[in-house]
Amino acid sequence: MDAVVKVRGEEGGTEIRKVQVPSVGPDDVLIKVDVASICGTDVHIYEWNGWAQNRIKPPLLYGHEFAGHIAKVGSNVRNVKVDDYVSGECHIACGTCFNCRTGLMHICENTRIFGVDVPGIFAEYAKIPAMNCWKNDPKLKPEWASVQDPLGNATHSLFRTQVPTRNVVIFGVGPIGMMQVGIAKLVGARQVIAIGRKNRFRTDLAKKMGADFAILSAETDPVKFVKDHTDGRGADVVLENAGDAAGVTTCLRMLRQGGELSLLGVFGENASIDLSKDVVFKYANIYGINGRLMWDTWYRMAGLFKAGLNIDPVITHRFPMSEFEKGMAAMRGGNSGKVVLYPGK
Numbered sequence: 001m002d003a004v005v006k007v008r009g010e011e012g013g014t015e016i017r018k019v020q021v022p023s024v025g026p027d028d029v030l031i032k033v034d035v036a037s038i039c040g041t042d043v044h045i046y047e048w049n050g051w052a053q054n055r056i057k058p059p060l061l062y063g064h065e066f067a068g069h070i071a072k073v074g075s076n077v078r079n080v081k082v083d084d085y086v087s088g089e090c091h092i093a094c095g096t097c098f099n100c101r102t103g104l105m106h107i108c109e110n111t112r113i114f115g116v117d118v119p120g121i122f123a124e125y126a127k128i129p130a131m132n133c134w135k136n137d138p139k140l141k142p143e144w145a146s147v148q149d150p151l152g153n154a155t156h157s158l159f160r161t162q163v164p165t166r167n168v169v170i171f172g173v174g175p176i177g178m179m180q181v182g183i184a185k186l187v188g189a190r191q192v193i194a195i196g197r198k199n200r201f202r203t204d205l206a207k208k209m210g211a212d213f214a215i216l217s218a219e220t221d222p223v224k225f226v227k228d229h230t231d232g233r234g235a236d237v238v239l240e241n242a243g244d245a246a247g248v249t250t251c252l253r254m255l256r257q258g259g260e261l262s263l264l265g266v267f268g269e270n271a272s273i274d275l276s277k278d279v280v281f282k283y284a285n286i287y288g289i290n291g292r293l294m295w296d297t298w299y300r301m302a303g304l305f306k307a308g309l310n311i312d313p314v315i316t317h318r319f320p321m322s323e324f325e326k327g328m329a330a331m332r333g334g335n336s337g338k339v340v341l342y343p344g345k
């Protein structure tokens with residue numbers, strides 16, 4: 001089968017290669033991939049940044065976001081059957097460590113990730129542990145089903161806080177932030193202010209997803225804007241996705257006293273924060289968010305889709321998987337939401 005493989009440790013270093021269809025162990029399933037989607041993680045691997053150099057050992061089959069149908073099941077598998085329409089949680093948890101046994105499986109001490117630590121799913125067929133399968137509503141669009149990994153990050157971060165009836169800021173409007181705008185509006189936020197840095201294409205998409213306001217911090221002072229729109233108090237909830245170290249202080253300054261800040265961005269450097277002023281005396285609640293709760297977040301996503309969440313505007317590009325390089329270029333260009341790929345084409 002054709003597969004997208006990181007073949008060399010360098011920028012790019014990627015080829016479409018013929019590889020063997022994986023053989024299935026007793027606890028695994030083989031999935032015929034209908035749609036896959038490119039993640040920021042895949043961009044890091046492609047660009048070969050510091051994180052990728054430390055973590056990735058080429059050759060590696062890319063990808064962890066998908067929707068597909070079960071083609072084969074291992075002898076022990078009971079939870080899914082051939083032809084089921086599934087997506088998958090990309091964190092493979094061990095099930096036996098302290099975190100797994102205390103309700104924190106999403107931060108398993110021994111987490112392995114498809115397309116990072118084990119072969120991924122940018123191919124016609126993919127093998128994953130049956131335990132990682134999530135059965136989709138048969139009516140769910142495959143493109144929507146394929147982006148439940150970032151949608152799950154968005155959902156997890158948002159529901160850590162109290163969004164209904166509140167003034168909510170989405171700080172960082174990549175695909176995750178765009179999806180948070182849609183969720184916040186759907187669940188009854190009083191007002192949603194989306195803040196990007198300088199990419200107008202992305203704030204326009206946040207608008208399409210229902211943001212009451214979508215501003216660029218390069219043009220408009222974001223702290224002043226938020227205060228001006230919240231009776232001078234600041235936002236009840238700030239959902240941070242930007243991973244910008246200096247931006248953390250901006251987030252705290254626009255937060256009201258006693259407000260809630262979820263941090264989901266991955267920071268390349270340390271943040272310097274005035275803890276007394278901006279956290280202690282502010283009585284701020286700060287949450288670190290990682291992964292998706294297994295499996296509470298997945299049930300919540302199913303509920304959001306049932307309740308009418310529409311993420312069509314976020315899916316901006318579609319390519320056959322053979323045109324992976326075009327998809328990657330769209331991701332890296334920044335004028336994109338989610339980019340989806342169709343294998344076998």
Ligand SMILES: [Zn+2]
Pocket residue numbers: 039040041064065149150
């Ligand atoms: Zn992802």
Ligand SMILES: [Zn+2]
Pocket residue numbers: 093094095096097098099100108109110111
């Ligand atoms: Zn574990």
